[in-house]
Amino acid sequence: MKQASPTRxxxxxxxxxxxxxxxxxxxxxPEGNWIGVPAQFFYLFAVWAGLIALAAWVAERxxx
Amino acid sequence: xxxxxxxxxxxxxYMAILFAVARFGDARADAGKSIIxxxxxxxxxxVYCTSWTFYGSVGRATSGGLSFLTIxxxxxxxxxxxxxxxxxxxxxxxxxxxxxxDFIASRYGKSQLLAGLVTIIAVIGVVPYIALQLKAVSAxxxxxxxxxxxDFLPWWLDSTFLIAALLAVFTILFGTRHxxxxxxxxxxxxxxxFESVVKLLAFLAVGVFVTYSxxxxxxxxxxxxxxxxxxxxxxxxxxxxxxxxxxMILLSGLAIIFLPRQFQIIVVENVDESHLKxxxxxxxLYLLLINIFVLPIALGGLLHFQGQPFNPDTFVLTLPxxxxxxxxxxxxxxxxxxxxxGMVIVETIALSTMVCNDLVMPWLLRYSRIGERKDLSRLLIxxxxxxxxxxxxxxxxxxxxxxxxxxxxGIGLISFAAVAQxxxxxxGGMYWKQGNHAGAVAGLLGGxxxxxxxxxxxxxxxxxxxxxxxxxxxxxxxxGLKAQALFGLGGLxxxxxxxxxxxxxxLGLYIAVSLTTRPDALEAGQAERFVDVxxxxxxxxxxxxxxxxxxxxxxxxxxxxxxxxxxTHKQLGAYARKRGTTSWQKLPIDAGLVxxxxxxxxGAIGSASARVMVASVTQEEDIGLEEVLxxxxxxxxxxxxxRNLEAKSRELEAATTELRAVNERLRELDKMKxxxxxxxxxxxRTPLTSIRALSEMLHEDPRMELSDRKRFLGIIVSETVRLxxxxxxxxxxAKLESGRAEWTTSxxxxxxxxxxxxxxxxxxFREKGVMLTGELPETCPLVMADRDRLTQVxxxxxxxxVKFVPGETGKVHVRLSADTERVRIVVGDNGPGLTADECNxxxxxxxxxxxxxxxxxxxxxxxxxxxxQIVEYFGGNLWxxxxxxAGANFIFTVPLPGPEEQQ
Numbered sequence: 001m002k003q004a005s006p007t008r009x010x011x012x013x014x015x016x017x018x019x020x021x022x023x024x025x026x027x028x029x030p031e032g033n034w035i036g037v038p039a040q041f042f043y044l045f046a047v048w049a050g051l052i053a054l055a056a057w058v059a060e061r062x063x064x
Numbered sequence: 065x066x067x068x069x070x071x072x073x074x075x076x077x078y079m080a081i082l083f084a085v086a087r088f089g090d091a092r093a094d095a096g097k098s099i100i101x102x103x104x105x106x107x108x109x110x111v112y113c114t115s116w117t118f119y120g121s122v123g124r125a126t127s128g129g130l131s132f133l134t135i136x137x138x139x140x141x142x143x144x145x146x147x148x149x150x151x152x153x154x155x156x157x158x159x160x161x162x163x164x165x166d167f168i169a170s171r172y173g174k175s176q177l178l179a180g181l182v183t184i185i186a187v188i189g190v191v192p193y194i195a196l197q198l199k200a201v202s203a204x205x206x207x208x209x210x211x212x213x214x215d216f217l218p219w220w221l222d223s224t225f226l227i228a229a230l231l232a233v234f235t236i237l238f239g240t241r242h243x244x245x246x247x248x249x250x251x252x253x254x255x256x257x258f259e260s261v262v263k264l265l266a267f268l269a270v271g272v273f274v275t276y277s278x279x280x281x282x283x284x285x286x287x288x289x290x291x292x293x294x295x296x297x298x299x300x301x302x303x304x305x306x307x308x309x310x311x312m313i314l315l316s317g318l319a320i321i322f323l324p325r326q327f328q329i330i331v332v333e334n335v336d337e338s339h340l341k342x343x344x345x346x347x348x349l350y351l352l353l354i355n356i357f358v359l360p361i362a363l364g365g366l367l368h369f370q371g372q373p374f375n376p377d378t379f380v381l382t383l384p385x386x387x388x389x390x391x392x393x394x395x396x397x398x399x400x401x402x403x404x405x406g407m408v409i410v411e412t413i414a415l416s417t418m419v420c421n422d423l424v425m426p427w428l429l430r431y432s433r434i435g436e437r438k439d440l441s442r443l444l445i446x447x448x449x450x451x452x453x454x455x456x457x458x459x460x461x462x463x464x465x466x467x468x469x470x471x472x473x474g475i476g477l478i479s480f481a482a483v484a485q486x487x488x489x490x491x492g493g494m495y496w497k498q499g500n501h502a503g504a505v506a507g508l509l510g511g512x513x514x515x516x517x518x519x520x521x522x523x524x525x526x527x528x529x530x531x532x533x534x535x536x537x538x539x540x541x542x543x544g545l546k547a548q549a550l551f552g553l554g555g556l557x558x559x560x561x562x563x564x565x566x567x568x569x570x571l572g573l574y575i576a577v578s579l580t581t582r583p584d585a586l587e588a589g590q591a592e593r594f595v596d597v598x599x600x601x602x603x604x605x606x607x608x609x610x611x612x613x614x615x616x617x618x619x620x621x622x623x624x625x626x627x628x629x630x631x632t633h634k635q636l637g638a639y640a641r642k643r644g645t646t647s648w649q650k651l652p653i654d655a656g657l658v659x660x661x662x663x664x665x666x667g668a669i670g671s672a673s674a675r676v677m678v679a680s681v682t683q684e685e686d687i688g689l690e691e692v693l694x695x696x697x698x699x700x701x702x703x704x705x706x707r708n709l710e711a712k713s714r715e716l717e718a719a720t721t722e723l724r725a726v727n728e729r730l731r732e733l734d735k736m737k738x739x740x741x742x743x744x745x746x747x748x749r750t751p752l753t754s755i756r757a758l759s760e761m762l763h764e765d766p767r768m769e770l771s772d773r774k775r776f777l778g779i780i781v782s783e784t785v786r787l788x789x790x791x792x793x794x795x796x797x798a799k800l801e802s803g804r805a806e807w808t809t810s811x812x813x814x815x816x817x818x819x820x821x822x823x824x825x826x827x828x829f830r831e832k833g834v835m836l837t838g839e840l841p842e843t844c845p846l847v848m849a850d851r852d853r854l855t856q857v858x859x860x861x862x863x864x865x866v867k868f869v870p871g872e873t874g875k876v877h878v879r880l881s882a883d884t885e886r887v888r889i890v891v892g893d894n895g896p897g898l899t900a901d902e903c904n905x906x907x908x909x910x911x912x913x914x915x916x917x918x919x920x921x922x923x924x925x926x927x928x929x930x931x932x933q934i935v936e937y938f939g940g941n942l943w944x945x946x947x948x949x950a951g952a953n954f955i956f957t958v959p960l961p962g963p964e965e966q967q
Contacts, residue, residue: 005147007146007341008146008147008150009147011144011145011146011344012144012145012146012147014144015141015142015144015145018137018140018141018144019141019313022137022141022313023306023309023310023313024303024305024306024309024310025303025306027301027303027306027309028302028303028306031300033286033290036282036283036286036287037282037283037286038286038290038299038300040130040299040300040301041130041286041299041359044130044133044137045352045356048137048140048348048352049352051140051144051348052140052345052348052349052352053345055144055344055345055348056345056346056349059341059342059344059345060341060342060345
């Protein structure tokens with residue numbers, strides 16, 4: 001049987017982590033201003049960018 | 065300065081550049097040097113960002129705050145599910161699938177009914193989306209011209225219609241230039257990737273302009289917005305929108321793979337599965353970048369145009385224009401044009417393929433004699449061109465009928481909800497073998513009807529095109545049938561409401577009907593092929609699922625009509641080589657060949673039509689469902705068995721290797737034992753022979769002189785002593801090696817051991833006239849060892865030394881030193897020394913210094929091996945440092961006990 005690829009599983013795990021992080025109720029936690037930017041705006045883009053960076057790291061790694 | 069003609073000119077130049085890029089891409093593809101790299105693939109996915117993103121997001125942000133982001137978060141999360149997307153790509157490659165309609169139809173038994181149904185849903189569903197592009201381009205043009213006050217169109221010509229017509233011509237020229245309708249459109253993909261770059265740069269440019277030129281950066285913009293209660297509302301999305309937020313993410317996540325153009329780009333145009341690895345992060349990164357400035361622009365527009373009439377959908381244009389930045393406005397216009405044309409091109413090409421393959425061709429093949437024409441590839445192109453025109457026309461009609469009542473994003477979401485209806489049939493088809501044709505039809509019809517009733521028709525009603533009684537009061541006045549509060553389900557926005565009901569009905573019907581009906585034989589086979597696509601490496605099962613008769617001539621004829629002669633012969637040649645035949649004329653007419661022909665045809669006219677066509681020229685035997693299930697079952701079992709077998713054989717191999725190693729070791733030991741015995745016997749025989757010879761001489765010659773007798777007896781005695789010593793040492797060695805030796809470990813002062821050994825051998829040294837000196841430190845730490853054994857080592861080394869040094873001038877020197885870890889004893893002499901080879905050899909059993917062949921042996925050859933064993937038992941080392949002619953230093957160390965052992 002073909003072994004499930006670890007890269008694919010890691011990416012899917014990122015997706016499963018991302019879903020609760022980017023939806024309510026967690027999304028209602030950031031309030032007010034962070035470093036001069038509305039907290040929610042900052043939070044959304046930061047989490048999103050983090051997911052992308054992790055995905056890039058997982059997908060582009062040379063070793064399997 | 066911005067005249068209509070200048071704008072038209074600029075647009076034409078831009079289109080010409082696009083053509084050049086596409087032409088270049090096609091030329092490279094024809095030359096076999098594809099320019100579609102992982103990066104180009106990832107960028108081409110950004111065809112997802114249409115006018116909606118470019119103009120509509122800002123508009124959405126002015127009313128919904130951050131909620132515009134959901135449309136881009138959904139795709140990010142969906143794309144991370146690489147396994148799902150990879151499976152779609154693999155299935156499509158294996159089955160030569162060219163559209164989403166083809167995918168669903170092929171899975172559920174190559175059904176023409178399903179292919180048609182999916183096509184109709186896709187066309188109707190996507191029409192509002194195309195209308196959105198028309199509306200956006202028209203609005204942007206209006207904004208640009210309104211500002212400059214020029215009006216270049218005659219009053220009787222509707223600018224939106226003109227745009228639709230131009231886009232149709234452009235798409236036709238662009239996407240269906242080839243007569244060959246089955247290839248990928250590599251040129252188009254390259255052009256789309258190029259457009260993606262243009263629209264991103266344009267949007268970033270306007271974003272930076274608004275944020276940093278019109279305002280003092282993000283901080284100031286947000287501060288001013290927060291000061292106004294109306295705008296502050298946009299900065300924080302409260303939890304009451306949680307349902308809508310999640311629904312939008314789900315909706316956009318489905319849209320990214322099920323929109324016909326996304327399916328086309330992600331699946332059909334994929335040249336290499338590994339490109340997905342790049343797309344999985346590069347495309348989300350693109351989405352993130354293009355969205356960073358959306359909220360700032362929206363806030364900037366609201367702040368700037370306070371108290372004036374404005375259209376938030378065109379803020380990206382009107383803001384630069386308000387500051388007189390006309391060149392930037394033009395760049396933005398080109399960016400918006402990019403977004404719209406990219407979407408329209410890919411969407412209409414994908415839809416026209418579906419309309420042609422899954423709607424028109426089956427109908428033509430069934431009801432006209434067109435199937436008998438010689439070359440049909442020309443006709444395919446004509447149908448596709450007509451379909452493109454028709455789709456754009458429908459888009460225009462929808463724009464006229466309902467476009468005015470909605471903002472851009474509102475229109476787009478209607479389309480998203482329509483394509484979401486494909487989800488149950490698609491996912492079910494990929495992962496659930498029991499899902500069948502009847503279930504898919506029921507689910508799609510149910511979901512689509514709900515969508516029509518709760519979303520599309522109300523959009524017409526809103527613009528007053530049809531009566532809105534069914535929205536306000538419910539159909540036939542029944543309150544439970546209110547279109548946007550079905551069965552009293554209120555409190556949701558219209559999109560979430562539609563998504564919830566339509567997916568519930570769709571999924572419910574799909575599952576319920578699938579579980580209560582039985583698939584036919586063909587479906588069961590296809591289900592297996594789709595769900596287990598990664599395990600289906602061999603095509604054995606495929607070929608067993610077809611029985612019948614066919615003729616090469618008829619198959620060839622069929623292929624030539626749809627693919628053209630040259631292409632047919634090329635493909636057949638390649639297939640023959642794969643089967644190991646020299647030319648395709650010699651191919652056996654079997655199930656494999658028929659499958660190949662059908663797959664080739666499916667690439668051109670869709671799997672449903674291909675099946676009908678192939679069936680028309682072959683005599684296929686009907687295989688019952690039971691038999692198909694048996695064959696599939698058998699195949700599954702065989703796979704399971706072979707897996708077990710593989711595992712077993714691997715285990716067996718490992719065990720064999722282990723056994724072999726053990727056997728090897730045993731042989732070695734056996735050989736060592738033999739060697740040992742033969743050496744021992746040899747060593748014992750030498751003294752025995754000499755004793756026997758001398759004894760015989762004494763026995764036979766009674767008149768021998770006394771002095772001779774004495775000498776002989778002396779030799780006999782010394783040989784006996786040697787023999788005894790040899791036997792003792794052999795016993796000692798055997799004990800040491802077998803681990804049965806007795807050790808009495810206690811604290812030992814090495815100095816005492818050395819002194820005693822030197823004393824006991826003093827006589828021997830004096831007899832030979834050899835000088836023995838010692839160099840012992842004042843104090844020396846105690847070691848843990850067996851005192852007698854250490855003495856044995858010392859005596860052995862000293863007696864070796866005295867044996868090899870020359871008489872009278874010989875010198876032997878013993879030196880003891882100690883550091884924190886060990887004591888070190890050196891026994892040095894000024895004898896003949898040893899060669900490097902000898903340094904190693906002397907520690908082997910029965911090997912002695914000097915030439916044993918010529919010289920009389922001076923020892924037993926066991927002293928050093930025994931000494932080494934003893935020293936190593938205490939954890940030390942014994943070695944020799946020497947050079948020929950320079951004497952030898954025998955060195956051994958004994959470790960000191962660790963600190964915890966000392967206590």
